[in-house]
Amino acid sequence: MKKADPSGPPGSMFELFNEIGIIHQLSTTAFNRTLPDGLHVSHFSVVNHLVRLGDGKTPLELARAFQVTKANMTNTVARLEERGLVATSPNPVDGRSKLVHLTGEGRAFRERAIGALQPMIERIETLIERDLVLSAIPALRHLREALDSDRDEH
């Protein structure tokens, strides 16, 4: 229905970034609307990361994992702490640093969030050819790594 325009020659890097931008916008807005307790994708992502890969990470480690600024992660961790989803403690091996731990509420929130997102994921999966869509992952991984290393040089 939407004849969205590619804002760049078809098959170009511009089109690629444009599609990525639109998908990001549509998906985060949809996720944000769906997540419980007024929390946002950025909050869920951090809690999910801590559950999946283990907690006790520093804010900087988290910032790097998600490629956001330290300031951003300071804010995100503060919000999570206000809500009681994480707790922080001094880093025993570095006096400048702190460690972010999950609370029981944090784990419970993750469960609720996944439950809330599930129907939406399923709805989308009925609309797409799953294999076609997932086939983009290796290319995206590769591009992400390139952007990442380009950034490191500044």
Added chain:
Amino acid sequence: MKKADPSGPPGSMFELFNEIGIIHQLSTTAFNRTLPDGLHVSHFSVVNHLVRLGDGKTPLELARAFQVTKANMTNTVARLEERGLVATSPNPVDGRSKLVHLTGEGRAFRERAIGALQPMIERIETLIERDLVLSAIPALRHLREALDSDRDEH
């Protein structure tokens, strides 16, 4: 160098959205830093769209083309107008609406912006296998259309 974590099972929709989120973040920050006159990707995109597809569009048409809210586009158009990159006029066929036209400065800005972005695009292209990366486009188009039509139903 960065062992970025997929925050979701490998090959899952979660990983896909996560990669897209990170790429979006890295690329828009890099673009924003590169664009001249303190302008941002959102501004460039609108001007570029008007040059490529013709001006005299309404704000709502622009909002739909980029999948952002009307409020967002009101703001973007206002900024562009402050800077003299576009001008608006009443819509002769609808008293509620307005039309957004390019100015000479707007076209000049687009040229400058493309010139400024070019080196960065080229630098990235030396870091990637271009064909691999571009091969993601059809999958992304497909996903974007699905998200788009899902959204229409609310």
Added chain:
DNA sequence: ACTATATAGTTCGATATCTAATCAAATGGA
């Protein structure tokens, strides 16, 4: 051991973006 530099985190100010509410004009049905 001292000093210079680097690093972890925070704070500040600016801006983009969202949702919800509002206003004005257009449209369609009784």
Added chain:
DNA sequence: TCCATTTGATTAGATATCGAACTATATAGT
């Protein structure tokens, strides 16, 4: 013709996010 509904645009308020400046601690070179 009039009123209810829809639609285009704006406004208001909240929040995420960035970059830059700052503080405190750690590290390295002499």
